[in-house]
Amino acid sequence: MKRKSSSREEWAAQIAALDAAPVRKEPITVDRIVTTALALVETEGFAALTMRRVAAALGTGPASLYAHVRNKAELDDLLIGTLSRNVSLPTPHAGRWRAQFADVCGQLRDQFLRYPGIAQAALAAAPANLDTLRITEGLLAILLKGGVAPRPAAWTIDAALLYVSAYTVEASLRRHPDRDEDSRVVDRDEILARLRMLPVSRFPHTVEHADELNSGSGHERFEFALQLMLKGL
Amino acid sequence: MKRKSSSREEWAAQIAALDAAPVRKEPITVDRIVTTALALVETEGFAALTMRRVAAALGTGPASLYAHVRNKAELDDLLIGTLSRNVSLPTPHAGRWRAQFADVCGQLRDQFLRYPGIAQAALAAAPANLDTLRITEGLLAILLKGGVAPRPAAWTIDAALLYVSAYTVEASLRRHPDRDEDSRVVDRDEILARLRMLPVSRFPHTVEHADELNSGSGHERFEFALQLMLKGL
DNA sequence: TCTACGGACGAACAGTGTTCGTGTCAACTG
């Protein structure tokens, strides 16, 4: 009888599988995990990137992911690796090294901004990943071709990548805060108003140049900071 | 009888209080919370900063903290505010503006490094806090005294503060990782060895200048990046 | 003396990363 009921269960399972069959057994792979995770980050931000949410989007439980990914940290690494693979490196041109360097950084910035908050993972995974090393290699090639000595080149790359991460983290937090609730979201005008509200006795320069402190639309500040580093070489 | 048992309980409580009395009722204040939290971060890192751990160190439960602090985010804000209050601002001197600027950034860096990982909170709390605004004011005064125009001054300050946070976050992660277990901890020599192991075909410059990429003891890279920004002005 | 009131706090909720043990399906082996 056990056999009988078992076969009946099988029968029921087969019937149920009639619907699910086409989608049914698509196996979990690292690629599917990464793709799903990126989509999640893109729409809901890095804070929403959870093993459980990724697993749920794949129609399974969190434990299933750990056969393909050691850690959430490793998943983060994979994500920024994928992002890094999306930036294209130019063949170094001696006369345009500044523009080329800034362009690569800009690509990285845009990748990070597309997936809000993911730069937090970039700050942690900086040295380990092979794909980020590819970018470092490309930037090094550009600077060396431009005639920069190896050591300042290396240190400049380090500083620039650090800045890109910090810039994108802050930009993401400002436009995609965890809680939209009460007062956390402060737009430009609000910030300006608050700066003007400061006591002039203690914050004379801040009040006087509040508009300058608050200025910089788009990526003007980003470009400025980068050019600051590159002009200094 | 209820009264009787109540008074007896009181009596027992008073007896029990004989020992606990001297330490007993020290009330919870924001200052005590902040002090405890800072001590915790100093010894165990920012990842260990938990409402529960802070509460436990104060001999109570986590709910007690929420009478004095709205959020963990607000606690983070308070912490970096306290740290910011520790940096001393010089009276601006026109001839020494670069050194003064670098010195203030160095103070901030040291504060952040003393409490490993706390700079993560600084990246989030940048604009809101009043104490960080004090530093911005000080830096602005230094640059203006040095003859820098308001707008580049403001943007440079922004870039520098961002860089300080990123630098300290990365430095903290490198020396105080979450897990000391298997392979996450990679010291200088290990990194150098791995860089040399790369395929020369794909990473020619990285392999050739591996030692330069890995160089920079102490805060040499930090000073370099800062001077890079300041020379560019 | 009685009454409010504000801080302290136990318990609980929803959610996190991660692990253990079991199931189940596929492919290689005899």
Add this chain to the structure above:
DNA sequence: CAGTTGACACGAACACTGTTCGTCCGTAGA
């Protein structure tokens, strides 16, 4: 072709996290 093996999928659980609710209690004011 039958049988075993091994890798993968996954349910359940553990030890945490931040945060809230309702209750308690000690002190200040009427």
